[in-house]
Amino acid sequence: MEMSFVYKAFLAVALISGLTIGTGKAFAEQWYFYITNGTDAKLTGLYASEDGRQWGKFNLGGGVPAGKSVKLIWDSSTNDESCEQYLKAVFSDGSESKSNKFDFCENLDDPIVFE
Numbered sequence: 001m002e003m004s005f006v007y008k009a010f011l012a013v014a015l016i017s018g019l020t021i022g023t024g025k026a027f028a029e030q031w032y033f034y035i036t037n038g039t040d041a042k043l044t045g046l047y048a049s050e051d052g053r054q055w056g057k058f059n060l061g062g063g064v065p066a067g068k069s070v071k072l073i074w075d076s077s078t079n080d081e082s083c084e085q086y087l088k089a090v091f092s093d094g095s096e097s098k099s100n101k102f103d104f105c106e107n108l109d110d111p112i113v114f115e
Helices: none
Strands: 013-016 019-022 032-037 043-049 069-073 084-091 100-103 112-114
Touching (some): 032 043
């Protein structure tokens, strides 16, 4: 079974409270997006799906604290995958966001805010 782009994707850079964490690997063309945790609970899980049924989990390390933002950079192996994906978040209080479809090839600098 071939892995979907979600499983091949990885977290290359996280910007949390001004701290930068990276893999040290640079890509000629970097596809990225931002997420912002607009809740009072830590964002502990981030999931993506092309079809809204099979979900892959992103590695967020220790999670995203309430009120903070993270920049995620996709692995170059995902460049041939669809731009339109469903995204949902899970929080430390057990709540889960509604899954919404996003176009990850447009408006790269506009954060996806989970509230």
